[in-house]
Amino acid sequence: MSILSSLFNGQLIASDKPVLHADDRGFHYGDGIFETMLLQHGRVRFLEDHWQRMKLGCDRLNILQPERVLMDHELSMLTRDRAAGVIKFILSRGRSERGYRPPAKAIPSRLWQLFPEPGQSAHDGITVRWCNTRLSRNPGLAGIKHCNRLEQVMALAEWQDTNITEGLMLDTEGELISATMNNVFLVVEETLVTPNLRYSGIQGVMRKKVLQFADQLAIPTEQRAVRAEEVIAAQEVFLTNSIRGIQPVIRLDQQNWSVGPLTTLLMQTLESAS
Amino acid sequence: MSILSSLFNGQLIASDKPVLHADDRGFHYGDGIFETMLLQHGRVRFLEDHWQRMKLGCDRLNILQPERVLMDHELSMLTRDRAAGVIKFILSRGRSERGYRPPAKAIPSRLWQLFPEPGQSAHDGITVRWCNTRLSRNPGLAGIKHCNRLEQVMALAEWQDTNITEGLMLDTEGELISATMNNVFLVVEETLVTPNLRYSGIQGVMRKKVLQFADQLAIPTEQRAVRAEEVIAAQEVFLTNSIRGIQPVIRLDQQNWSVGPLTTLLMQTLESAS
Numbered sequence: 399m400s401i402l403s404s405l406f407n408g409q410l411i412a413s414d415k416p417v418l419h420a421d422d423r424g425f426h427y428g429d430g431i432f433e434t435m436l437l438q439h440g441r442v443r444f445l446e447d448h449w450q451r452m453k454l455g456c457d458r459l460n461i462l463q464p465e466r467v468l469m470d471h472e473l474s475m476l477t478r479d480r481a482a483g484v485i486k487f488i489l490s491r492g493r494s495e496r497g498y499r500p501p502a503k504a505i506p507s508r509l510w511q512l513f514p515e516p517g518q519s520a521h522d523g524i525t526v527r528w529c530n531t532r533l534s535r536n537p538g539l540a541g542i543k544h545c546n547r548l549e550q551v552m553a554l555a556e557w558q559d560t561n562i563t564e565g566l567m568l569d570t571e572g573e574l575i576s577a578t579m580n581n582v583f584l585v586v587e588e589t590l591v592t593p594n595l596r597y598s599g600i601q602g603v604m605r606k607k608v609l610q611f612a613d614q615l616a617i618p619t620e621q622r623a624v625r626a627e628e629v630i631a632a633q634e635v636f637l638t639n640s641i642r643g644i645q646p647v648i649r650l651d652q653q654n655w656s657v658g659p660l661t662t663l664l665m666q667t668l669e670s671a672s
Numbered sequence: 673m674s675i676l677s678s679l680f681n682g683q684l685i686a687s688d689k690p691v692l693h694a695d696d697r698g699f700h701y702g703d704g705i706f707e708t709m710l711l712q713h714g715r716v717r718f719l720e721d722h723w724q725r726m727k728l729g730c731d732r733l734n735i736l737q738p739e740r741v742l743m744d745h746e747l748s749m750l751t752r753d754r755a756a757g758v759i760k761f762i763l764s765r766g767r768s769e770r771g772y773r774p775p776a777k778a779i780p781s782r783l784w785q786l787f788p789e790p791g792q793s794a795h796d797g798i799t800v801r802w803c804n805t806r807l808s809r810n811p812g813l814a815g816i817k818h819c820n821r822l823e824q825v826m827a828l829a830e831w832q833d834t835n836i837t838e839g840l841m842l843d844t845e846g847e848l849i850s851a852t853m854n855n856v857f858l859v860v861e862e863t864l865v866t867p868n869l870r871y872s873g874i875q876g877v878m879r880k881k882v883l884q885f886a887d888q889l890a891i892p893t894e895q896r897a898v899r900a901e902e903v904i905a906a907q908e909v910f911l912t913n914s915i916r917g918i919q920p921v922i923r924l925d926q927q928n929w930s931v932g933p934l935t936t937l938l939m940q941t942l943e944s945a946s
Contacts, residue, residue: 418692427821428702534808546820547701
């Protein structure tokens, strides 16, 4: 996964050159937000939705959102003639003097990175496990894709077995929230159920699209608190994120599933919409 | 608070030069720990305790702790002949490819910063307020001084009134944990009470010293869950951190305190121990 191209505050950068100043608040406090996007057929899939979520994060943390015209310009500088890849964008609050208090007029730092396109998503299903690491609850930070990600880092350090693609995470109260890099959906009695993310988790772009697809397909949906035990009892389980799309879960510990009809229908719908 | 000197991975750096690589996990995830220390009389106050807490953080996050001899060498390069100042040290997990999973053999990034000595601490007392921002609970992250600090950033954005020095923070369950940059102590019926920090907060070096002083002085102490209402009912309230030492709280909303005898005794004890 070597980096193809990188842009910092509007300048193309060489990967072996340092670009960040030592007083960047992203480095000191994780004081920033990020987006991970799929570049395919020469454009970013669901760009508007990524832009909206970024705005949610900027509003919540009071970080100045860059002008859209600037973002579009930098995106085209980053990708040039490339048609496919993975894009990561980080927006930190910027530089400041020592101390937690955010300066009134910080100038955000913008880092764009372009990586090679991902391998084929596992449409025939993935194996997942439970993580021991719990997600903390904080309504003020829930939903946004901020850069305080030690919980995910610790969760992913729990296993090295490459046969296990993902780990399901509970919050500190024992509710199911998501996987480490994906949101999670269950099919429970013909209804599509996903955690409501009031206290933890990230309002995923692919999660949002899947809920929209379900509405279009007249599939009933519920965003609610989900207990861990419900996973095992579910008819179908699948994970979603912006890069991998929809991935069916076919194994969790001793439990096996086949790829279910609702999951298949949603994968087809995503394929048509992409 | 302009920076006096700065060192990155063993090299003295100019403050206007970028030093961090774009793939540093400190910037992407807040994947690191830090220490803030007081340099006085030509040495770091309670250096051994800072070193021990750093070890706690490295062990918990599985970050390679640098050799002590290297740290001492860099500390002397940073401070040179200076006798007083504030030192911030950040240890990030280092650089990696894209993704939360920590690499097995990351080489940590070391940033040292030296700032001018702080102004006089407020031995005659400070005014504090309540923060609306809550601290989340996570036993896996509680106690260590990690770089996921958005909760503190958001709390300090709540007020600009310079007459208010600090803000008290509750966790999401309503228990008192700390102030934004300080730990908190109450005197309740001749007993020194401080939150036990099982689920949130930072095991402060000055908090530890104050508990040791209390033991030496045969003052009874309790580390336990503390309800918000107990603050108002307390005979004395004071805050602690490594830079400011012990600061009595003399005002919180409509409540006033004078600087109490136990707080005074502990301030004198710290003065002798420094």
